[in-house]
Amino acid sequence: MHHAPVDDRRSDRAGRDRPAVTVLHRPDPGTRRLLREITAGMEEEGVPYRVEEAADGGDGARELALAAAQASTLDVGIGVDAAGYICVHHAKLPPDAPAAAGPPSSARTMGHNAARLVVGIPFKQQEGPSHA
């Protein structure tokens, strides 16, 4: 009967059916640092996540985010395009109305807000210049 809370750091390695926000990004080496910030935002909020590389193609952050949201068991996805532009989407939102979007400098905040979309608390505001 007792359920252990999810250990966030294991999420990447975990199976598909475990609840997690999905992050879908272009296979660009420059996004590494960004992904670290995005996932840090989610980890701080205590929401599990899974990071996946998008197959080749010309999709932008929004399309990636939507696909990620649809793949997510929590209905929330993040897309990161080759330029590092970030989009947060929800599977139940109209495709052209994502929940949030921002430049690379907003990576941490985007992670927090994807998590907050799951938790259902108000979004965090982007503070001054970013960490990224």
Next chain:
Amino acid sequence: MHHAPVDDRRSDRAGRDRPAVTVLHRPDPGTRRLLREITAGMEEEGVPYRVEEAADGGDGARELALAAAQASTLDVGIGVDAAGYICVHHAKLPPDAPAAAGPPSSARTMGHNAARLVVGIPFKQQEGPSHA
């Protein structure tokens, strides 16, 4: 800014992205009466639904329900097999652990409970002999 509540009776005809519980059934003429009871249960609870015929195949109620749940924008689906056996599933549940299941006589209650799964209130108990 003002949003009109969904008119349940229009749900069948509505588009894919509108929130609705999906009902997936085998194309058996005998299920008509059942479908009426199932959808009545949801309509009474005020939760929109959409009814679809399953393509040919040997799937049972549980498989149909799971597919329906995955197709539903509300994550909740109902499957009805050729024998009229009914299953209520949720897209986030393990495939082999549906939320509820019952014989044809429980049709109305199954409809209520699929709706309550969406609304998040305790299930209705099946009362004595059924209407169906």
Next chain:
Amino acid sequence: MTLVAGVDIGNSTTEACVTDVGEDGKVTYLSGALGRTSGVKGTTENVSGVVEIVRLALARAGRDPAELQTVLVNEATPVISGLAMETITETIITESTMIGHNPDTPGGVGLGVGTTVAFPELPGCAAGSAVICVVGPGVDFEDAAAGINGATARGVRVAGVVVHADDATLIANRLGEPVPVVDEVTLVDRVPLGMQAAVEVAEQGRTIRTLSNPYGIATVFELDPEQTRMIAPVARALVGNRSAVVVRTPAGDITDRRIPAGTLTLIGEKSKRSVEMDAGAEEIMETLQRVRPLADATGEPGTHVGGMLARVRDTMSELTAMPVDTVRIQDVLAVDTFVPQRITGGLAGEFALENAVALAAMVRTSRGPMELLAARLRTALDAEVLIGGVEADMALLGALTTPGTDRPVTILDLGGGSTDAAVSTEGAEVHSVHLAGAGDLVTNLIDSELGLKNLELAEEIKRFPLAKAESFFHVRMEDGTVRFFDRPLPADAFARVVVLTDAGMHPIPTRHGVERIREVRRSAKRRVFVVNALRALEQVVPGGNIRRTGFVVVLGGSALDFEIPDMIAEAVAEFGIVSGTGNVRGSEGPRNAVATGLVVNYASARAAGAATGG
């Protein structure tokens, strides 16, 4: 060095500590243990429990039971509590005047007025007449809607519908002109026909406005002032509902009757006063304050309170083997409560929250067969067994091992059956009281106010926070935070309010929301412990002036609660005293005070002996 065990036999819990005491009185604490008290405190039934707990403590200290030299036991005077609860109001509907249940899914919105007519009679209704259609069991919703639409087409004004089945939305959705529909009326057959009636359904999230207002009913039925006065209680009973039906019957009425619960007589040492039970807790407690100290309490025979006190006395006499007529009630705590109860005469299983009074009574029995208990323990443990000092003195000594405390110190011992307090002034004079009502009363209030009929679950609700399973993989805690789980939650937890116990997640099988359950839990704790803490302090501190209390140390099992200590801190905050949960020996929290005090007492006597002897 002597291996010494201190043992505190409480009403609920037996606690022990194992220590090494030097010749000079220096004490080295080795370990502690606790467990349920076996049998009634102060009787030989306690032996098995004590032996088990002392052995456990010895094992934890890594010491051989054979080494044990001395066992110190408290002077265990049983303080036993009894508990009874009586409803003092009753709501009765006569002549099917109204339907005031709150179905989950009524249909339509608005107000409809007309003459009640059974669904099969609809075709016979004259065009132009206004009717309220009463649909009995077995009628299909499509047939019902078709029948009503047909009547409307003929010019009958069907102004509202009352249905047996859970079909209100289904019917309303199929009407040409939507009208209010109230459903799940179980006894629909008893709705009087041919009478004027009004059906009202409010918008989602709102409550009705017309039928909950006497002048609204007067407008609807064109009542004169006298008739309005008569109908006013019906309006009042419907306040807060989302839907309702009012039928105008010749002698229909709804009464909120006070049940004559009887008179409680409080016999003080100097004076004696009576108070009506149905006056409520506040008045009872004020009366008690005027006759204090209490010598006994009696209830008018043949009344509810008579029965309540008789039950308490019987339990006491059974537990202590004292003759019933020698049982003296030395304190009572009355608490206002309510009990969800089915309204007599309702047509749809209407419930009302009826008022009730819970009465906890406390009896201090004569000192039990302590010598015999000591002798048995001597045999069982093969050690010297000494009966220690007065329990309150020992508890104070133990409490003073809490870091940061000093005399004058006041202890508040929040137990299961009683709330005890003692004060030790600088002159070391000790004054103590035992008050009725503590943790068990809180559990009982939670059980009855939520209608659980499950004391074990009520105890869990008391001790652990709530959450709501929001999906199969996460819960929202009562503070609004969210917690994720790896595996899907148990199916019976989903969409339910659950209590997050040590042993897992237990669903609470009621319709109450998290907020409601939380409020009942917190208010029960307040009604018992805040009231008793203030009562106890007031009685025990010099001159009743709480500001002069010194350090207040809160002890006992209920001081382990996750919110009671905060409530007490807030309640005494205005007195500007230092109050907090005890931390016996800097490590035991609010536990082990008496056991520790026994050893402290023994050691200082020994040191004094050594000093004079040497």
Next chain:
Amino acid sequence: MTLVAGVDIGNSTTEACVTDVGEDGKVTYLSGALGRTSGVKGTTENVSGVVEIVRLALARAGRDPAELQTVLVNEATPVISGLAMETITETIITESTMIGHNPDTPGGVGLGVGTTVAFPELPGCAAGSAVICVVGPGVDFEDAAAGINGATARGVRVAGVVVHADDATLIANRLGEPVPVVDEVTLVDRVPLGMQAAVEVAEQGRTIRTLSNPYGIATVFELDPEQTRMIAPVARALVGNRSAVVVRTPAGDITDRRIPAGTLTLIGEKSKRSVEMDAGAEEIMETLQRVRPLADATGEPGTHVGGMLARVRDTMSELTAMPVDTVRIQDVLAVDTFVPQRITGGLAGEFALENAVALAAMVRTSRGPMELLAARLRTALDAEVLIGGVEADMALLGALTTPGTDRPVTILDLGGGSTDAAVSTEGAEVHSVHLAGAGDLVTNLIDSELGLKNLELAEEIKRFPLAKAESFFHVRMEDGTVRFFDRPLPADAFARVVVLTDAGMHPIPTRHGVERIREVRRSAKRRVFVVNALRALEQVVPGGNIRRTGFVVVLGGSALDFEIPDMIAEAVAEFGIVSGTGNVRGSEGPRNAVATGLVVNYASARAAGAATGG
């Protein structure tokens, strides 16, 4: 038949009804209308509003304005209210003794004690020492964790962490041995270094137990009783937090200072009494009761209350063009409230709910330039304009058109600025009162208690139910029911508490949950209207005995509220009187009573005239 309009110029709202009055006094009501009063009640500024509303009513009745023969206007004595609020407590932290904010996501669980050391100094710490690591801005969480793990590997006991960024979980997750981490400490640079400190984080859904207990802090820092007494306020300030840091600084302290708000002097017609503002609302209202009827009120100059009353007088004098020194305060309503305020000296933007007192004051000015107003209306409407009887008399006459009412009748008029009451005994003698505090005060309390700084939104929160947007397609209403929408909700509503107004869904930009906002809303309504309704009834009914009130009819804009009438019904239930919301002429609800009463009065005078004349 004469086409007659009754017009009621209220402080907030102007109401009219249009009627045909026969020679025999028979009245046929044709239509009604209402709108905002233009300008101050009883002045010529009202003309434009009255004209517009009368025209609207005529249009609704389908009558030509030229047909209008007579306009009846109430004797509009302006009753003007002023409102002021002052904080009376202030929490101040000195010497950075504690960090008591509640970050959303602290890290780790438990209690850690050690000496504070800045993160860059960690490598210099001796093995075996216990430290609390203070991580300033700009340090990456991986670097922080690596640094701490490194120190731990060297044998330094890092017992807890205090961080500037929102990184607590990130750091805690990366520590070899998890320790409590408190984050989002904005002024982390001011945490004193080299001091003993304790960091505590409770499990999710729980609150801290050690640092909120004075004996817990005493245990941690090995304090003596005197030091414990000093630290007790810190413990008290931390009660209810999930995480906290306490630093032991030589003179650190936290004080909950009462701000000397000054003395309010209530001058009655017979006696005069003073009361300290910081004694709170209850004591102020009790003092008022002892000097009633009030002739004036003054506040000690140079104090907060002096300033409050000066502001009220200035507003009054401005609105009415009366000299400031002739303004007399005839009633006050004091209400306890609280204001969320930043704690002085806090290191992390800590907030405290400081106590405050809101004071509504009511001034009845002399009768305004009614004759001039009447003359202007005559020109503007081209009709006979008559100034009707006393307002309270007219309201009573109008209220009696509510079905089911009879004399003796009492009206309770719940307006915007004042709560008025009048009683008409069987002898037709009328007694009336005007009390300070009504709908506008409720709106102000909601605004300040929720920290909205948006009166329009506060007014919406007062009037409409709340919901929480649970997905992009559905909301959960405050009563727990769910409502679906066709299209996704506006993005700014998602996961927010929204108020469901007539004009759509408006998000409430605070962190408060539905329950909290609901409780503030309901308690504000109770504190103003339940208090004032009872005060008004008590003052107006014969002998102050509410049981002898007869029929109570609730009128006014605030009687349209979706919960105030229910609250008043519950409050007066125990008196066993008939009380409900008025339904003027069986159709107007609690509106149009004075306008209707004016016509009733005119018609019966006319009938009497016709009878004697004929």
